Structures are given as C-alpha cells and as structure tokens.
Amino acid sequence: MRHAAIAFGRELERRMPGEVTTKWWKEERGERIFVDYNQNARDRTIASAYSIRPKPGAPVSAPVAWDELPEITPEDFTVATMPARYEEVGDKHAAIDDVQHSLQPLLDLYARDEEGDMPYLPDYPKMPGEPKRVQPSRDTDRKR
Structure with a gap:
C-alpha cells in the first residue's frame, strides 16, 4: 500500500x-x-470518516464532495455540528465499498x-x- x-x-x-x-x-x-x-x-x-479528533473544539473527520471544498473549512465539522450535517446531506461515506x-x-x-x-x-x-x-x-x- x-x-x-x-x-x-x-x-x-x-x-x-x-x-x-x-x-x-x-x-x-x-x-x-x-x-x-x-x-x-x-x-x-488513520482517522476514519466521522472520527473525533483529540483537539480543542472536538473536530470530526468528515467526508465531503469536491464541489463543497471552496465553501468549507475543517473547523465547520465538530461534534456539535456533525449531527445536523449528517441529517442534511446523509452519509457521504456510505457508497465507499460500492466500487x-x-x-x-x-x-x-x-x-x-x-x-x-x-x-x-x-x-x-x-x-x-x-x-x-x-x-x-x-x-x-x-x-x-
């Protein structure tokens, strides 16, 4: 690998x-x-999708779409914000094993x-x- x-x-x-x-x-x-x-x-x-990082603010490793990149920052994804994002966009990692x-x-x-x-x-x-x-x-x- x-x-x-x-x-x-x-x-x-x-x-x-x-x-x-x-x-x-x-x-x-x-x-x-x-x-x-x-x-x-x-x-x-390695950190997997949705894993919490041991840093201030409890950032979360979040899968994103390419078109989201210009509008987001890593600080947007925390333990406090991830449930709402998941509810809004679903599991962006769900299809990882499909191909x-x-x-x-x-x-x-x-x-x-x-x-x-x-x-x-x-x-x-x-x-x-x-x-x-x-x-x-x-x-x-x-x-x-």
Missing part, C-alpha cells in the same frame, strides 16, 4: 508540480499539498519509477535503497 501511495503522489507531482509534493522534509514542501505516503507504513493508523479498484496500476508505476523508495518514519529500521533521513539543511555530507 505504501508503494502505491508513493506512486500516486509522484504522479500527482508530475501532473501538478507547483501544487503537490511528496517531499518528506517540511522545509522542501513550501505551500504545496503533501501526499503523506508514510500513513501507509506498517503500524500506522473496487486495483492497486496494480500504481504498483506498476512504482516499479517503473527510477527514483526508488522514499524515507520511512524515523522510528523504522533503515531500509535497503532508502534515501538519507537527514533534513537537507542539516546534511553535512551533501555536496555544496
């Missing part, structure tokens, strides 16, 4: 170079959207990609072929 996420992110980078990135280090991302492929590393958990897709095209993209693997999370053992895990500005071995 992680390799599929890397391939997906890299393809988005190619198609939208100024908008999307897979750069692991924040200093290299700028204002671009980061595709976090490491959310698919082993032992990681299945194969990861094989993404895995094929990953296999053809000459860039190789991406950095893992710091608490994982170093993997063969993995790039350095040092922030570029702190890399004392890099050529200047």
Whole structure:
C-alpha cells in the first residue's frame, strides 16, 4: 500500500508540480499539498470518516464532495455540528465499498519509477535503497 501511495503522489507531482509534493522534509514542501505516503507504513493508523479528533473544539473527520471544498473549512465539522450535517446531506461515506479498484496500476508505476523508495518514519529500521533521513539543511555530507 505504501508503494502505491508513493506512486500516486509522484504522479500527482508530475501532473501538478507547483501544487503537490511528496517531499518528506517540511522545509522542501513550501505551500504545496503533501501526499503523506508514510500513513501507509506498517503500524500506522488513520482517522476514519466521522472520527473525533483529540483537539480543542472536538473536530470530526468528515467526508465531503469536491464541489463543497471552496465553501468549507475543517473547523465547520465538530461534534456539535456533525449531527445536523449528517441529517442534511446523509452519509457521504456510505457508497465507499460500492466500487473496487486495483492497486496494480500504481504498483506498476512504482516499479517503473527510477527514483526508488522514499524515507520511512524515523522510528523504522533503515531500509535497503532508502534515501538519507537527514533534513537537507542539516546534511553535512551533501555536496555544496
């Protein structure tokens, strides 16, 4: 799954170079959207639809439609507001299992990609072929 996420992110980078990135280090991302492929590393958990986040205001992870994006903010979805939204728009997540897709095209993209693997999370053992895990500005071995 992680390799599929890397391939997906890299393809988005190619198609939208100024908008999307897979750069692991924040200093290299700028204002671009980061595709976090490491959310698919082993032992990681993700927030599911309608899960409550442990933050002030009790925000809720809410599925939305593409056409809603210009008019909403994450702060719109809280424990207090979600029941009314659910009543109004229904379960936008209900049909998630109605269509299945194969990861094989993404895995094929990953296999053809000459860039190789991406950095893992710091608490994982170093993997063969993995790039350095040092922030570029702190890399004392890099050529200047």
